[in-house]
Amino acid sequence: MTFPLFPAGNACPQKERLAPGAVFLHGFALREETSILTALRQITAEAPFRHMLTPGGRRMSVAMTNCGPLGWISDRSGYRYGPVDPESGKRWPAMPEAFLRLAIDAANEAGFPSFRPDACLVNRYEAGTKLSLHQDRDERDFSQPIVSVSLGIPAVFLFGGEKRADKAERIPVAHGDVIVWGGPARLRFHGVLPLKAAVHPVCGPYRINLTFRKAG
Numbered sequence: 001m002t003f004p005l006f007p008a009g010n011a012c013p014q015k016e017r018l019a020p021g022a023v024f025l026h027g028f029a030l031r032e033e034t035s036i037l038t039a040l041r042q043i044t045a046e047a048p049f050r051h052m053l054t055p056g057g058r059r060m061s062v063a064m065t066n067c068g069p070l071g072w073i074s075d076r077s078g079y080r081y082g083p084v085d086p087e088s089g090k091r092w093p094a095m096p097e098a099f100l101r102l103a104i105d106a107a108n109e110a111g112f113p114s115f116r117p118d119a120c121l122v123n124r125y126e127a128g129t130k131l132s133l134h135q136d137r138d139e140r141d142f143s144q145p146i147v148s149v150s151l152g153i154p155a156v157f158l159f160g161g162e163k164r165a166d167k168a169e170r171i172p173v174a175h176g177d178v179i180v181w182g183g184p185a186r187l188r189f190h191g192v193l194p195l196k197a198a199v200h201p202v203c204g205p206y207r208i209n210l211t212f213r214k215a216g
């Protein structure tokens with residue numbers, strides 16, 4: 001008998017179920033790495049990273065930009081999705097073909113074959129940057145998943161429960177990892193622990209996270 005490539009019941013060892021609705025696709029973005037990084041440079045040339053203000057008036061430590069028909073915005077009047085970059089007064093850069101393909105393929109692999117994102121929030125972290133526990137509730141349809149793509153230096157996700165006080169699991173993520181958060185995982189609290197200083201050969205001292213959403 002030939003040696004089985006993968007153990008029975010695990011068609012692809014890089015695919016790991018974290019919880020009902022949450023699927024970790026280890027290294028899934030590496031296949032498109034070059035086209036994704038090239039597209040990312042074009043987006044940030046058109047819509048540079050900026051530190052948005054919270055509704056309370058504090059500067060967010062994560063720097064952000066967006067691409068796609070809708071972008072996530074935070075300012076003194078609140079959180080929302082909108083078609084226009086408030087810094088330039090122009091529409092957000094178009095969603096690159098390579099981004100769209102990656103997000104759709106990942107969602108499909110995780111069991112969400114009809115996912116068609118209309119927003120991609122791009123987050124940039126450096127050493128010490130963190131993202132406090134929160135839920136993503138600004139989208140219209142919570143039956144649609146969120147696809148997150150990690151690039152650059154490593155980080156640790158906090159994956160909590162349905163209530164803020166629920167114990168959170170720590171999930172280390174590296175360059176190229178993709179996680180699909182849907183179904184019963186969609187409204188779970190989550191965040192990112194403060195990043196340790198590191199340097200990635202292509203992304204430098206940064207971590208970039210792409211989150212694909214169906215916002216509208």
Ligand code: MD3
Nearest residue numbers: 123146148181185186187188190209211
């Ligand atoms: C778990 N971004 O932009 S993506 C965000 O790494 C955000 O930049 C983080 O949370 C980042 O809102 C984490 C991971 C993530 C995204 C959505 C989720 C985890 C999630 C929705 C439900 C449960």
Ligand code: FE
Nearest residue numbers: 134135136190
């Ligand atoms: Fe979030």
